[in-house]
Amino acid sequence: MLITMKRYVYINDDETSHDLYCDNRISNRKYTLLNFLPKNLWEQFSRFMNQYFLLIACLQLWPLITPVNPASTWGPLIFIFAVSATKEAWDDYNRYLSDMKANEKEVWVVRQGIRKHVQAQDIHVGNIVWIRENDEVPCDLVLLGTSDPQGVCYIETAALDGETDLKTRVIPSACMGIEYELLHKIKGVIECHSPDKDIRRFDANLRLFPPFLDNDLCPLTITNTILQSCYLRNTEWACGVAVYTGNETKLGMSRGIPEPKLTAVDAMIDKLTGAIFIFQIVVVIVLGIAGNVWKDTEARKQWYVHYPMEGPWFELLVIPLRFELLCSIMIPISIKVSLDLVKSLYAKFIDWDNKMIDQETGTPSHATNTAISEDLGQVEYILTDKTGTLTENKMIFRRCCINGVFYGNESGDALKDAELIDAVSNDSADVVRFLTVMAICNTVIPVKSKSGDILYKAQSQDEDALVRAAVQLHMVFVNRNANILEIKFNASTIQYEVLETLEFTSDRKRMSVVVKNCQNGRILLLSKGADEAIIPYACAGQQTRAFLEAVEQYTQLGLRTLCLAWRELKEDEYREWSLLLKEASSTLVDREWRIAEVCQRLEHDLEILGVTAIEDRLQDGVPETIETLRKAGINFWMLTGDKQNTAIQIALSCNFISPEPKGQLLSIDGRTEDEVHRSLERVLLTMRITMSEPKDMAFVVDGWALEIALKYYRKAFTELAILSRTAICCRVTPSQKAQLVELLKSCDYRTLAIGDGGNDVRMIQQADIGVGISGREGLQAARAADYSIGKFRFLKRLILVHGRYSYNRTAFLSQYSFYKSLLICFIQILCLWNQSFQFCQLDGL
Known part of the structure; x- marks a missing residue:
């Protein structure tokens, strides 16, 4: 995709860029004091259950129809909203404190040719910024000079990509030889793209103004930059010009709150809630009609019932609305809070599990997402990286x-x-x-x-x-x-x-x-x-x-x-x-x-x-873990950038696939559309024929053939994915890994993706459940994942212990909540038969 938007950064110009681009104030806050209440209420009332409870609470304000004190509904409703709002406010306040700490940090900036101490939030695009050894970089800079005579500096990017090894950065060739005393006087212009979140790419050109260099164009790459949140190491000082500031830095563009994942249990509860609501409406209509008929035929004859001969225009709605309030407990108001509380507890159980601590590195397991623990007990497909994950x-x-x-x-x-x-x-x-x-x-x-x-x-x-x-x-x-x-x-x-x-x-x-x-x-x-x-x-x-x-x-x-x-x-x-x-x-x-x-x-x-x-040796316990999970009915796909033969040998050694004659590995290959189509049809036919045989069937495909299959023969490849329990995909790119996850999700399978490197992040984020391994390739995968573990073997306990317990407990709690509410409601409905369909309430229930 061509990027046409450009940015022109005028170096050491105190006026030109101030109005064009934002300052360096960082803001990760979701709310402000003015919009917190309306925005938070809007988010909460976007859920059907909350809308339903608000409707019931509003109906109870009408004295003519309410059987109970309105406080009995408004109290729990306000409590639920207050708890949720308080949690959001606390999280946002902590983000505010973190932002304030970063914004008020003092840095050296050149202003009007003089180096001055200013707060980081006052840095503007085009300013020359000086940093010293072990300082955190306050914004995205293009290097202009370093303490090294050769123009080299070393940075640590752990906060950016999780990699702890030092990286080399070098000043542009146009800046080579400029004396230390002249660096704060540099003038020029940098032509670059508009802000983006690609931390591995920076395409730009630098042109210095005379007397430093007579308008010679100098290309810039990511090696000429130091990005926000990196640290300067083993270098006395470095200076650079700010090109992206504030929330427009590459790190700032990468920030954001991921979209919430809906678990299978949550989806089922939503469907069940909708079904119960429809049933409730039917019951209310039937009872309302019966009540109105009884009122017109029998009630007016009874001396103790004081119905007026002519009532208001809304009289026909009174009895149905009373029954609606009576039946409102079919959908328990406590279920949301109860589930949120127990899910948080499930996540803590994972954090507290001493059997999932990697003794070699001391790395514990951690649940970043507290809302999807029960989905661990429903995983159908595991898509795994090879290097650093299995090995x-x-x-x-x-x-x-x-x-x-x-x-x-x-x-x-x-x-x-x-x-x-x-x-x-x-x-x-x-x-x-x-x-x-x-x-x-x-x-x-x-x-x-x-x-x-x-x-x-x-x-x-x-x-x-x-x-x-x-x-x-x-x-x-x-x-x-x-x-x-x-x-x-x-x-x-x-x-x-x-x-x-x-x-x-x-x-x-x-x-x-x-x-x-x-x-x-x-x-x-x-x-x-x-x-x-x-x-x-x-x-x-x-x-x-x-x-x-x-x-x-x-x-x-x-x-x-x-x-x-x-x-x-x-x-x-x-x-x-x-x-x-x-x-x-x-x-x-x-x-x-x-x-x-x-x-x-x-x-x-x-x-x-x-x-x-x-x-690259297998990790301890990998074969046993895969074998146990396969016995539990979970299918495995290996997605790797390695060679096909290497991947196959690793797969054999870790029980990923079975050797002949117990198993059979089919190959999809080809470099043209026709070759891939013939190969795919052959493998698909073999799969269909051998479905009834007790034989472990698997297929292997490389990245080239996979790209053709996904582009031109997606329907056939999808059928193959459904038929095969095991697949090995070699020489695949990060985007292809994510595409395969999306393919299995489109077939309504519950997917888990596990990896350890930056090339696995897209796959992990795409899956229903993402698991990252805190490995030697950095912490990118662990940070992007819903759960992080120290070794692959802990996946067995994560799924079969925590996942199973979480699913069983959530299912029991949900079933009990609905059972209790429906039972109480039906008892009240049965009482209506003895009350001639008159409105009643069972006190104390």
Whole structure:
């Protein structure tokens, strides 16, 4: 989708942007003092039950028809509304206090060329803001300068995305070399998109005014920004210009109250309430007619009944309305408060469960959503991520294949393979190049501890495993100083200058770096990625059969594979390509697509160096948990971005699917519509035929075929989803995960989605119940979920213990409430037979 709205931010201009954009006042409040009462009452009276109770309460104000003191209804009604309103007011007051604390925090801002202390809420778009080490970033900033001579700073984004590893940010190239004393005098303009909530993307252009730079356009990306609520670490100071402020920051745009989820029990209660209301109306009409008939035929004859001969025009309504009040207790007014209270208690039971505490990390289970505990006892489909959810996400380098030679096959550990160790000692050219790519084709940050040891901060567990494995093979990544990387191998030190970093995307499925060897001046392209994203781009004449065999062998063992490659670039070729990259990086329309197209022009004719195999072990208790839940009648789908063979092996090892002959795994594949259609029809026919057989049937599909199936053959795929208890979906994107959840929900299945990373958030939010694992990929999934747990095995207790108890208790409470109310009401109705359909009330009930 093209974004046409633009924002022009004039740097260090105290007047231009003040009226155009909001200030930096944060407001997460739902109400104000003026609108609290009407808005809260409107929200409460939007529910049918509250409307019904208000109608009954209003009718009881009419003395002619009410059998009881109106306080008997108005009292509980006002109490219920007051409790709900008080809870909303308290929550909103706490949000107000939190906002006030953030808004009144003092920060350094440049005003009229002078740095001043101001409150954070007084920051405006275009202001230059200074922050110091360990300070929280008050708004979204584009970096202009840092204390590091190379313009680098380190930030912690845990409050933004849950990831605790430090990330590198760098000032734009246009700001390189500007003296500290001149930073507060910078003038220029930033052209960027209107505010959005994508924390991983920022497409903009910077133009500085003379004398700093003569109108040269400089592209900006997310690496040139530090976003609100991040913390500056390991950097003395940094300064930047405010581009988004207040509720228009990326974090502010991401905030919001999620839509409430309606549980199956709540939906049933709503239907039951509607049915009882209809029944009540029928009873009232029948009794009202009978009462009016008796009044006209018999009552006027009785000497003790003082009915006037002629009554008012509304006389016919009096008796039916009396019966309406008499029968109003069919729908118990206490059920809503009772259910809210017990549901809160169910959530506390989950929080207090010591058997669901991860002893390794001390992470307890937590119920964020207190309203849907009983749905845990009605789950029909569980859709689960693989890496970090079923597995530990502790990556261990196990095997590798370098130029057709396999290492680690005999011992199961390539790092202890004598042949590989000898090759490293002898400076084998193939092995050295392979280890070089392992060590520097990444975004890892080496940090020296006080003891002198090197610690690695990696955003990816795979990259961390590769760098640590390279260290054990004497290729040590020592330092990253801006664009200069320092490598120590055996007794020599090598420095590389990073010219460009081509970041990993889910479409390209690879990442590359362009580096220049500082010793000999050679320019190299280093790449790593999935086999289908690397091997097809091998140079003509290179034999790739051994690498394909290595990938197949490693995936059969359930190992994660990456292919490594490189290519030497001519200086003219690089210079011409870099101009194209700069042009693509400067556009604000479809920048990501254009950059990917330019990257494709460089990432070809690669020399494949080898294949790495990384082990990601299953978590403890995963097979037993899946087996138990399957016996409980729950179906499982695995949604992963990993390779098909790796996913299948993990599925077999954790009892996700059954091996032959007990089970059968059917494959949906193809690259065209016709191929996918034929494959889908074949699998569907097999499923229909074998439905009566006691055989575990499952299907596997990759992301490409899935996209075609969902787009063109959705009806057939939906039928297959209904027939199959188990599915493995590989190479799927976050949006495809969410689509599959929506597909199962459209079939009226109660779904639970569980994951541990940011790529699982959409799936978790889409499902009826979202469960997040507090894992190594951060806390994004846990924060977005209804429930968070420390390990996958706790899912068994969450569903079979807490879910079952919550459902049984809620069902009993609901049934008892309606039973009690209906019983009392029917007793009063039966009394009417003895009272000749005259209005009566049983006192004390």
